[in-house]
Amino acid sequence: MATTDIQQLTSGVPKVIDPKTHAVLDYLVAGTFLTAGFILRRRNPRASGLAFANGVAVLGATLFCDYPGGVWPLFSFKTHALLDAMQAGMAGAGPALLGFAGEPEAQFFHGQALSEVGVIAATDFAAA
Numbered sequence: 001m002a003t004t005d006i007q008q009l010t011s012g013v014p015k016v017i018d019p020k021t022h023a024v025l026d027y028l029v030a031g032t033f034l035t036a037g038f039i040l041r042r043r044n045p046r047a048s049g050l051a052f053a054n055g056v057a058v059l060g061a062t063l064f065c066d067y068p069g070g071v072w073p074l075f076s077f078k079t080h081a082l083l084d085a086m087q088a089g090m091a092g093a094g095p096a097l098l099g100f101a102g103e104p105e106a107q108f109f110h111g112q113a114l115s116e117v118g119v120i121a122a123t124d125f126a127a128a
Helices: 003-009 019-039 045-063 077-097 105-122
Strands: none
Touching: 003 077, 019 045, 019 105, 045 077, 045 105, 077 105
């Protein structure tokens, strides 16, 4: 999916999230996933692994983006939009792919994926 596709799909949504705010949200999301990974370690190892994978993915996409809050700018904020979409897919599909879709822990990932879609839709990726 190209960035222009994301822009077209979300064209009716007000772009109220600027790059700096998006970076703050990304660090919060990364921390949430990493914390969930530790909390779920003993109770559900598959959910824990998925939480760690999502946390590392979000943290990496944040650290290496050229927006305010990025540390080592290797790619653009528009590329970050594509990474966000892939991470949302990983969070949403992960419980089914890892065999715990019917367990309570799956709801956390589905909620995080839905939240990510909302953030993607409301972010002004052209502002960078």
